[in-house]
Amino acid sequence: MISLLNTYLEPEVAHDWLFGVNAQLGHRSPLDVLREGRLSEVIAAIESERSGAFA
Numbered sequence: 448m449i450s451l452l453n454t455y456l457e458p459e460v461a462h463d464w465l466f467g468v469n470a471q472l473g474h475r476s477p478l479d480v481l482r483e484g485r486l487s488e489v490i491a492a493i494e495s496e497r498s499g500a501f502a
Contacts, residue, residue, distance in 0.1 A: 448481075448490065455497050464496070471495060 452461035465478050471492045472480045480489050 448486070448493070451490070451493055451497075 449461065452464060456464060466476055468474050469477055469480075469492055472488060477489045477492060
């Protein structure tokens with residue numbers, strides 16, 4: 448997952464993305480969602496972010 452983020456974000460920005468609030472994930476951080484075992488939702492959020500679909 449980090450490698451997916453690093454394909455389009457600088458490492459510092461990827462770190463901030465993981466710990467920051469994400470509207471697509473119900474205003475929770477991707478890390479919190481991952482802790483709940485919901486990897487597919489985080490990957491979908493990454494893909495949406497990368498494509499600009501949720502900008």
